Amino acid sequence: MNINHNLLPINLEKNRILGPKAYIAMWWGDAIMVGSFMLGSSMIPPFGELNLYQAFTALILANILAALLFSLNGRVGWKHGIPMVIQLRSSFGPIGAKFPSLLRAVPALFWYGVQSWLGAQAIDQIFLNLTGFSNVWLWFFAFQLLQIYLSAKGIKSIKWVEIFGAIIIMLGVMYLIFLFLSTFGLQVEETASIDGTWGIPFWLGMTVLLGQFSALFINVSDYTRYFPRKSTNKTFVGSHVIGIVPPMILLPFVGILGAAAVGMWNPVDIMSEYISNVFASILVLFVIALAQVTTNLVANITPTVFVAMDIFKFSWAKSCVIIGILSIFTCPWWIMNAAYFTSFITIVSAFLGPIFAVMIADYYVIHKGDYNVSRLYEADLFAAFKGWNPAALIAILIGTLCSFINMDLSWFMGIIPAGVIYISLMKLWIKNHEAYVYEGMGQHQKVVPYLKKKEQA
Known part of the structure; x- marks a missing residue:
């Protein structure tokens, strides 16, 4: 099978360039999403029903759980050095893997455009405040050119942008929290004194907070493959906890403060x-603009580029250019305010929980935590099913139908059914079916059941 070299396993330690500190900085840069402000505000009045303490508890619990789930699926990339598009072949087949890959890539492409537009708006507002000049289209195309250039330079470029961006962004967010507390302290204190609830709204809040990571849970191996293999398990899990929990408490906390103080979630509108502080306004706008770059590079560009390289056989640089151009044609200035875009994202998200469940079940239950990596790069995988694994497709379809029972809990609703069905079908059907692969050459060639073939390190 013709494979782009960027999709091959990263086995050499010198090429695993995201050490614990750099890896944590990457997550700090990626986690600074404008939507996090909205998620925080959605939990307390006037938008939600929790008090300040309950909202903060939900933030802590949800993000610790998220960090553990990242560690769980990210172990594949850490151990084997493979990206998501290769990992998916074990459970979906070399052809079937393209379906979940696209479910991850297409929404990311749209978010790439939306976040670029938000960044351009922030830059435009800065120049409007400083010079009186305003042209959001100019800054949008400039923003895209910058992101295309940075991403095309490769993972090393992304690494340093994330490290620099994380430091600036985290300092800016802490300043914003200080500014809000010093300005609206009394109003925020009132939110802490309401009764709130530890019932259904509390658990729904946790579900929403966890659901924002639903896409990243799937492609976390795209990042962990650069994490040093010599690191201990404690370091690996700890890097996720430190990388996820602090920023994903601080960002929603800004939204909580805004909602508690003036009933608004957007810090730019509040400012x-x-x-009336021009310096503070410019600082906040710059932090928001920078956050769009760091988030796009990790969450939206990287997985989409890997999918483009796998399906269309483009190089890394060419994929970055094409993806950057395509994100412009998603018309973010239009779709970000359209109701059907939210519906589209919601429908796609219903598939993500079941896909995650299938990936986890395949690695830990079916393959006992150890892939035969060389087999994942061979075209005859699941040859009897023409490169598809029907067990995975059936599992995610049924899991997705379960997700639609309650869209507020969709990510959780589909996980258990999808995982149970996948394991059952693999053990009762696929394992005993003539899902043969070829071994040997010429007249010595023979067929061996794929799942019974001896795994090699």
Whole structure:
């Protein structure tokens, strides 16, 4: 099978360039998403039903769980050095893997455009404040050119942008929290004194907080494959906890403060209406603009580029250019305010929980935590099913139908059914079916059941 070299396993330690500190910085840069402000505000009045303490508890619990789930699926990339598109072949087949890959890549492409537009708006507002000049289209195309250039330079470029961006962004967010507390302290204190609830709204809040990572849970191996293999398990899990929990508490906390103080989640709107401090406004706008770059590089560009390299056989640089151009044609200035875009994202998200369940079940239950990596690069995998694994497709379809029972809990609703069905079908059907692969050459060639073939390190 013709494979792009960027998709091959990263086995040499010198090429695993995201050490614990750099890996944590990458997550700090990626986790700074404008939507996190909205998620935080959705939990307390006037948007939600929790008090300040309950909202903060939900933030801590949800993000610790998220860090553990990242570690769980990310172990594949850490151990074997393979990206998501290769990992999916074990459970979906070399052809079937393209389906979940596209479910991860297409929404990321749209978010790439949306976040670029948000970044351009922030830059435009900065120049409007400083010079009176305004042209959001100019900054949008400039923003895209910058991101295409940075991503095309490769993972090393992304690494340093994330490290630099994480430091600036985290300092800016802490300043924003200080500014809000010093300005709206009394109003925030009132939110802490309401009764709130530890019932269904609390658990729904946790579900929403966890659901924002649903896409990243699937392609976390795209990043862990660069994590040093010599690191201990404690370091690996700890890097996820430190990388996820602090920023994903601070960002929603900003939204909580805004909702508690003035009933608004967007810090830019709050700054413009309630805080007449030009320096503070420019700083916040710069942090938001920078956050769009760091988030796009990790969460939206990287997985989409890997999918483009796998399906269309493009090089890394060419994929970055094409993806950057395509994100412009998603028309973010239009779709970000369209109701059907939210519906589209919601429908796609319903598939993500079941896909995650299948990936986890395949690695830990079917393959006992150890892939025969060389087999994942061979075209005859699941040859009897023409490169598809029907067990995975059936599992995610049924899991997705379960997700639609309650869209507020969709990510959780589909996980258990999908995982149980996948394991059952693999053990009762696929394992005993003539899912043969070829071994040997010429007249010595013979067929061996794929799942019974001796695994090699």
